Amino acid sequence: xxxxxxxxAAKYLRWLLISFAVLALLRGHNNPGGGxxxxxxxxxxxxxxxxxxxxxxxxxxxxxxxxxxxxxxxFLILLSFIPSVxxxxxxxxxxxxxxPVPFFSGIKLGxxxxxxxxxxxxxxxxTLLFVFSLTQKK
Amino acid sequence: xITFVALPILLPFIFIISLLVFRSDRLxxxxxxxxxxxxxxxxxxxxxxxxxxxxxxxxxxxWEAPFGITLVVDFLSAIMLVVAALIVFSIAIYALRxxxxxxxxxxxxxxxxxxxxxxxxxxxxxxxxxxxxxxxVMLMSSFVLITLGRTKEQLEGGIKYMSLNLIGSLLFLxxxxxxxxxxxxxxxxxxxxxxxxxxQAILMNTSAVLFFVAFGIKAAVxxxxxxxxxxxxxxNITISSLFAGLLTKVGVYTFIRFFTLFFVHDQQFxxxxxLITAGFTMVAGGMAAAAHYETRRILSYHIISQIGYMIxxxxxxxxxxxxGAIFFTIHNMIAKTNTFLVAGMIAKARxxxxxxxxxxxxxQSPFLAILFMVPAFALAGVPPISGxxxxxxxxxxxxxxxxxxxxxxxxxxxxLTLYSMIKIWNEAFLKAQPANEYASTPFxxxxxAEYFPSVLLGATSILMGLFAAYxxxxxxxxxxxxxxxxxxxETVLKG
Numbered sequence: 063x064x065x066x067x068x069x070x071a072a073k074y075l076r077w078l079l080i081s082f083a084v085l086a087l088l089r090g091h092n093n094p095g096g097g098x099x100x101x102x103x104x105x106x107x108x109x110x111x112x113x114x115x116x117x118x119x120x121x122x123x124x125x126x127x128x129x130x131x132x133x134x135x136x137f138l139i140l141l142s143f144i145p146s147v148x149x150x151x152x153x154x155x156x157x158x159x160x161x162p163v164p165f166f167s168g169i170k171l172g173x174x175x176x177x178x179x180x181x182x183x184x185x186x187x188x189t190l191l192f193v194f195s196l197t198q199k200k
Numbered sequence: 201x202i203t204f205v206a207l208p209i210l211l212p213f214i215f216i217i218s219l220l221v222f223r224s225d226r227l228x229x230x231x232x233x234x235x236x237x238x239x240x241x242x243x244x245x246x247x248x249x250x251x252x253x254x255x256x257x258x259x260x261x262x263w264e265a266p267f268g269i270t271l272v273v274d275f276l277s278a279i280m281l282v283v284a285a286l287i288v289f290s291i292a293i294y295a296l297r298x299x300x301x302x303x304x305x306x307x308x309x310x311x312x313x314x315x316x317x318x319x320x321x322x323x324x325x326x327x328x329x330x331x332x333x334x335x336x337v338m339l340m341s342s343f344v345l346i347t348l349g350r351t352k353e354q355l356e357g358g359i360k361y362m363s364l365n366l367i368g369s370l371l372f373l374x375x376x377x378x379x380x381x382x383x384x385x386x387x388x389x390x391x392x393x394x395x396x397x398x399x400q401a402i403l404m405n406t407s408a409v410l411f412f413v414a415f416g417i418k419a420a421v422x423x424x425x426x427x428x429x430x431x432x433x434x435x436n437i438t439i440s441s442l443f444a445g446l447l448t449k450v451g452v453y454t455f456i457r458f459f460t461l462f463f464v465h466d467q468q469f470x471x472x473x474x475l476i477t478a479g480f481t482m483v484a485g486g487m488a489a490a491a492h493y494e495t496r497r498i499l500s501y502h503i504i505s506q507i508g509y510m511i512x513x514x515x516x517x518x519x520x521x522x523x524g525a526i527f528f529t530i531h532n533m534i535a536k537t538n539t540f541l542v543a544g545m546i547a548k549a550r551x552x553x554x555x556x557x558x559x560x561x562x563x564q565s566p567f568l569a570i571l572f573m574v575p576a577f578a579l580a581g582v583p584p585i586s587g588x589x590x591x592x593x594x595x596x597x598x599x600x601x602x603x604x605x606x607x608x609x610x611x612x613x614x615x616l617t618l619y620s621m622i623k624i625w626n627e628a629f630l631k632a633q634p635a636n637e638y639a640s641t642p643f644x645x646x647x648x649a650e651y652f653p654s655v656l657l658g659a660t661s662i663l664m665g666l667f668a669a670y671x672x673x674x675x676x677x678x679x680x681x682x683x684x685x686x687x688x689x690e691t692v693l694k695g
Contacts, residue, residue: 133217
């Protein structure tokens with residue numbers, strides 16, 4: 063498939079799709095969305111350009127070594143465990159802090175959110191790995 | 201202190217991350233050995249903690265017991281963690297020399313730690329559904345490990361392994377559903393408390409049967425063991441030995457956990473069923489092992505036969521018998537892995553696993569012969585090595601409790617075991633090397649990293665035999681705690 067329209071669209075749509083995925087990630091704690099869904103969306107958005115150009119071998123920054131995403135994601139998940147240990151609570155207890163931001167009533171940040179970001183990156187890595195393994199010719 | 205309960209799961213997780221980030225194979229080897237060495241220290245520390253406190257429980261995320269996931273370490277879990285860590289450590293060293301060039305160390309160790317994580321998770325979890333998750337982690341990692349070499353047989357073996365085990369997982373999940381539907385909880389301690397005072401506990405039989413078959417598949421008991429001989433001889437010997445020591449034993453562990461903690465109603469029926477299964481498992485595995493002439497196949501069938509003894513201990517259900525089952529499980533994990541390790545060395549020396557094609561190894565390497573002799577005699581039950589005491593406890597428990605048939609079967613299966621071991625001994629070590637293409641393979645002297653894991657496990661087997669009384673005390677404590685789980689229940693629910 064070598065369509066100019068698709069290729070041009072892919073260039074711009076990718077970032078739109080990725081920002082939508084991040085939006086899904088952000089609202090995920092109490093609303094539909096979250097790390098897993100966001101990760102799937104972002105993963106497909108990254109793959110999208112590869113489809114349009116019919117080339118996964120392209121040495122593109124975002125596409126290289128999907129394991130990196132998995133490593134980063136799992137590392138963030140691990141990081142999210144650490145505050146609960148230092149707070150003297152059982153492992154994986156959610157710890158929340160409120161960051162004061164002008165004009166807003168403050169943004170609540172917590173370890174479950176960090177965990178969610180970790181899931182987000184892990185799922186991106188897995189999605190990319192799936193697509194690459196299935197499209198590559200051996 | 202309490203966070204240490206989660207570390208057997210977190211430690212492999214940390215090493216998976218570092219292996220994903222640092223992709224060098226040289227580093228992967230070091231990480232693998234270092235990580236599994238740390239795991240031994242950690243499990244040893246947990247073991248000491250448990251000796252002091254009896255049972256330790258960690259409520260994950262601070263959610264109280266019946267609602268959140270609880271991680272629990274009691275005597276049995278602690279013993280299993282230590283033994284598993286020892287095996288994992290020796291396999292990590294063994295892998296450095298015995299993995300073929302086609303398998304990258306980095307990839308191997310990622311899934312190696314994945315398997316370890318699932319294994320440790322299954323040992324420490326106090327929640328039935330969480331146990332299912334750890335089983336799946338283990339299943340996925342082991343499937344990848346089987347097929348890592350990318351050959352046709354490995355794929356065939358892997359798919360058989362995968363599909364039969366997925367059926368097991370399906371039944372497991374069905375059992376979980378029924379259990380939850382009836383009791384409204386999946387926390388093991390809570391289940392125990394509910395079912396103890398429930399005169400309708402017999403309704404749990406449907407669920408218990410599903411679990412029985414699911415664990416039966418995992419533990420490879422008769423007649424559900426077909427996946428094991430179909431897959432264990434296909435991957436590289438390192439991976440076979442890893443599986444031989446660990447995978448089926450998790451099934452045995454869950455059997456012991458479930459049928460002592462909360463499936464304790466209708467005992468007559470269940471113990472009868474366990475004993476019948478145990479008897480058939482021993483004989484079927486032993487017979488099949490006697491019929492084969494390929495080392496890995498003999499040893500694979502032999503795993504099945506030995507599972508029978510552990511189930512037998514559970515079926516007799518006296519404290520002594522359960523202590524015997526635990527003792528036997530420890531002994532078997534160590535000795536069985538060791539025989540596989542030696543089988544790998546024989547194959548490396550001669551280039552084949554077929555016993556008919558090899559011979560004369562005793563003359564060439566008496567050291568290798570001794571390495572084989574220790575685990576083989578341990579398995580056959582020759583005093584003073586570990587297997588003798590393991591079998592002795594079980595047989596004593598059987599006779600005391602009046603289970604004469606199963607005791608007789610156990611003694612006769614011992615003969616079959618001895619026969620299989622002597623067969624390998626005669627064929628590989630004593631008889632002269634037949635004149636064939638393998639005869640000209642030059643015998644390379646074993647390097648330190650090649651024989652060290654086997655020496656380590658062999659020494660453990662011998663020490664277990666020499667200090668059997670101490671070890672027996674530990675297993676007896678574990679058995680008493682299993683027969684009377686009030687401390688376990690109390691620690692989880694009120695702790």
